[in-house]
Amino acid sequence: MNAPEHAEWTFAASTFNWTPDIIAADRPAAEIVRSVVADGVASTIELEAGSVWRSFPEPSDAEVDALRESLAAAGGSVSTVGLSLDDFASTLRPRSHAERLAFLLPQLRAANQVGARGVRLPIGQAGRPLLDDLLPLLEQDDLTLYEEIQGQQAPSSPPVAAALETIDSLGSERVRVLVDVSLLMPALPVSYLERLATAGLPPDLLDRLGAEWSDPETGDAVVAFLRSGKVPASVHTLYMNLLIRFGRSHVDDLRGILPLVGAFHLKFWDLDDADARVSAPLADLGRLLRSAPHPFTGTLTSEWGGHEWLVDTDATAITRAHLALARSALTSTV
Incomplete structure (x- = not known):
């Protein structure tokens, strides 16, 4: 599933694209995820823990094993698991540091058990004290934690800049940045x-x-x-x-943070690309990655946000079409 011009780039699909199907539960989540691979959409999958495991936030061994075995049987693997950190134990008080860590531990265990290479949280949500405690666990499970920036979270905005500084100060390859290309929107869908x-x-x-x-x-x-x-x-x-x-950021806004970036979400809403509003930001990103001092070797994941209003659209068909468009745009030398 990799682009031949850039074999180090792994193209993937997020189960977020199939959110309406998973919620409808006409088929088990594991079967829906397996079909993404079996139907030839992508062999590398990013999972959303809160939707694919109904036993979340403490995914059961049976559910995790069923998904891993089903996916492996189809020839698929998991790149990243999107975690959830509920910062409030109730409506009355925020979770303590120990409670926040305890809330994540079952999800980390599940990510390791399903064979994932990484886990994901929103940028800055964990904070330095929790990151310090997570680092040995990430090392133990051979996982990378990706902190995601998206939409209007420009790298230069104070909260994002502070979080990026924290990541940089850790000096660890176990905590990286995931950039969602919803930052780079020259026009609305x-x-x-x-x-x-x-x-x-x-x-x-x-x-x-x-x-x-x-x-x-x-x-x-x-x-x-x-x-x-x-x-x-x-x-x-x-x-x-x-x-x-x-978002309204420009691809050049990413140049300074590229050394911290380990993955991208190729967020899309629809495929109306008559004026290149979908493909142009991807082509710009491809040129940026090819010009970087160090080759990018991470995952580029198709993530569809348009099912919020395109309710009758088939997720499999639109994801397959988007990945074809994305590969072409990212590898274009024009």
Whole structure:
């Protein structure tokens, strides 16, 4: 499944793409994950612990073994397991340091048991004290912890910059950065804009979102309309993507942090690429990786976020098509 021009690059698919199918539970999660490999979409899989194991947050041996054996039988393997760190033991108090570590331990055990090479948390959530305690466990289980930046978490923003400094100060290859290319969005997804339009957003705001997404002042207009209280209830949750999940960074913003980066999420929403809004950021990323002083040897994982509004789209078909587009864009020398 690797691109022949860059055999050190591993292309993968995230089970997040099949979230609606997993929630529907018409088939066991292990069967859905196996089908990703059996159907030839990808042989390397990234798992979301909270969705593929119903015994989460303490995945049972039986569930973990069933998934590992099913995947192996189809010729597949696990790259990374997305962990969850619930920082509140109840609505009354945050978890203590010991409780946070205890919450992660069963998930780390499951990641090791399923044969994963890495685990994932949001950037900065763990914090230095927890990272210090996790390092020997990561060494013991031969795992790498990836802290993920995405959407509007620009590398230069103070919280992200502080977390990156913490990772760098650890001086360990066991803690790396995962970059979600939702940081690099020259334009919003066409299908997303169409969905907002059906909800009756003001035409002037829609025009601005469609033509001037990269302009920081567009972000100000988004916030102003939210504060007006006029966002239609039918798309209120969807509207929040404009504040969180869709970024305005440029690929050059990643150059300074490349030594810390061990993996990428190739986030996509739809495949409307008539103006290269999907492929252009990937082509830019490919050029950046090829020009880096040290070759990138990590995983590039297709992650589809558009199932939130493209509810009738087949996850297998769109992921297969996206991986083909991504391979072509990333390896293009044009």
